[in-house]
Amino acid sequence: MADDFAVTEAPSMDTAVDTVDTSVDTTTDLGEVETSTEVAETPTEVETPETTPEPGKEFRAVDSGRLHPLAKAALEEIKAKNPALASSIKKALFAEDRLRKELPGGFKEVAELRSKIDELGGDTGIQEVNQELNGWREFDTKYTSGDPEVLKFLTQTPEAQQAFIKIAPAAFEKYREAHPGGYNAYMTQVFSADMQENQIPLMLAQLAWVGKDNPEIMDLHGKLTAYVNNISAMAKKPVEIPKAPASQPDNRSTELDQREQQLTRQEWSRETNQRHTSLFSQQWKALIGDRKLSDTQQATIKEIYGLKLSAILKAKPDFNQNLERYFNAKQKDGFMKLYDSVYKEAVPRALRTAIDQLGISKPGPKPGQAPAKPAVAAPAGKPADGYAFTAVKPGLDQVNRAMTTAEMWQKGQAILKNGKRVYWKK
Numbered sequence: 001m002a003d004d005f006a007v008t009e010a011p012s013m014d015t016a017v018d019t020v021d022t023s024v025d026t027t028t029d030l031g032e033v034e035t036s037t038e039v040a041e042t043p044t045e046v047e048t049p050e051t052t053p054e055p056g057k058e059f060r061a062v063d064s065g066r067l068h069p070l071a072k073a074a075l076e077e078i079k080a081k082n083p084a085l086a087s088s089i090k091k092a093l094f095a096e097d098r099l100r101k102e103l104p105g106g107f108k109e110v111a112e113l114r115s116k117i118d119e120l121g122g123d124t125g126i127q128e129v130n131q132e133l134n135g136w137r138e139f140d141t142k143y144t145s146g147d148p149e150v151l152k153f154l155t156q157t158p159e160a161q162q163a164f165i166k167i168a169p170a171a172f173e174k175y176r177e178a179h180p181g182g183y184n185a186y187m188t189q190v191f192s193a194d195m196q197e198n199q200i201p202l203m204l205a206q207l208a209w210v211g212k213d214n215p216e217i218m219d220l221h222g223k224l225t226a227y228v229n230n231i232s233a234m235a236k237k238p239v240e241i242p243k244a245p246a247s248q249p250d251n252r253s254t255e256l257d258q259r260e261q262q263l264t265r266q267e268w269s270r271e272t273n274q275r276h277t278s279l280f281s282q283q284w285k286a287l288i289g290d291r292k293l294s295d296t297q298q299a300t301i302k303e304i305y306g307l308k309l310s311a312i313l314k315a316k317p318d319f320n321q322n323l324e325r326y327f328n329a330k331q332k333d334g335f336m337k338l339y340d341s342v343y344k345e346a347v348p349r350a351l352r353t354a355i356d357q358l359g360i361s362k363p364g365p366k367p368g369q370a371p372a373k374p375a376v377a378a379p380a381g382k383p384a385d386g387y388a389f390t391a392v393k394p395g396l397d398q399v400n401r402a403m404t405t406a407e408m409w410q411k412g413q414a415i416l417k418n419g420k421r422v423y424w425k426k
Contacts, residue, residue, distance in 0.1 A: 062097040192235035304354035
């Protein structure tokens with residue numbers, strides 16, 4: 001499901017913000033991020049123009065159908081002096097980009113393709129190969145459907161007829177093994193026709209008249225008559241082609257597809273977790289700076305952050321199903337762009353809210369900056385960092401009982417369901 005990609009928990013961090021945990025938790029108090037079946041259009045990509053090529057990276061004037069800003073500026077200068085030359089250069093650059101896309105192997109690949117075409121005999125040879133393939137496809141279609149016309153294909157030349165004569169006995173034997181009833185019916189039809197042609201039934205009748213006074217002859221007559229009648233009956237019996245056994249569904253292909261999809265989902269999920277971690281780390285440094293926070297403060301910030309991030313994502317009902325749409329279409333670029341566009345807005349917002357709720361002031365001014373206004377002193381008797389004073393003792397229906405211990409409650413401390421830590425005067 002798309003929820004595999006919708007991270008709603010803050011990455012774990014130490015006080016130096018050096019390491020991060022990319023684990024995913026979507027089971028917050030606000031529930032999992034919802035999904036629907038709507039499909040949104042592909043997000044518009046926003047390009048950041050480059051002014052200089054990256055060091056050590058191959059510079060491409062046109063990449064993926066887009067003109068580099070440096071190349072565009074150079075063409076504008078040429079155009080001012082020679083418009084025709086600028087147009088010709090521009091066409092050449094786009095042609096190079098298209099060739100690079102269509103032929104990643106460059107001219108070496110072209111040479112290899114040309115060599116393979118020559119091996120097939122050029123255009124004429126390729127046409128002959130196609131004709132031969134079409135002939136075999138037609139044969140396969142007729143053979144699979146049981147069309148007797150396939151026999152013409154097998155005997156259309158004298159050489160083919162000789163080959164067919166050689167394999168026919170083996171074919172008859174294979175037919176006997178595969179369909180005994182049909183084989184017997186066919187053979188008895190041939191045998192019965194031969195007996196009729198040679199007047200065997202008539203001779204049996206004559207034998208009965210001649211030997212009517214001889215018991216031994218009549219006994220032999222009865223046995224021969226029964227045999228002939230049995231052959232005739234078998235020859236007249238209609239033969240049905242046996243039904244092919246029901247084929248068992250082959251689940252291997254489905255299992256392989258599911259396994260491949262799961263591996264791809266895990267790969268993309270790891271990448272989204274890394275991107276989330278990087279965004280979180282950047283915003284942490286921007287909002288917290290070099291200050292050392294206690295374990296309680298860090299845990300509280302992350303807890304509130306996860307709740308807020310989940311609420312932000314939940315307010316975007318199209319987010320998860322659009323991620324799933326890109327995933328099913330195997331459009332990784334669109335998937336990551338959508339993920340980044342949402343998280344670049346959601347992560348700073350959620351983290352800023354968590355820090356503000358905890359009451360931590362912004363980092364102090366850098367050298368040369370005006371000093372910040374002094375923070376308002378916390379109420380006297382504040383039990384620990386990360387707790388906010390409340391004049392009214394919260395009701396039990398507001399308290400997260402799983403996180404609030406009996407000892408905390410006796411001290412006048414509690415963690416609310418919204419993640420806020422409060423204390424009150426006893």
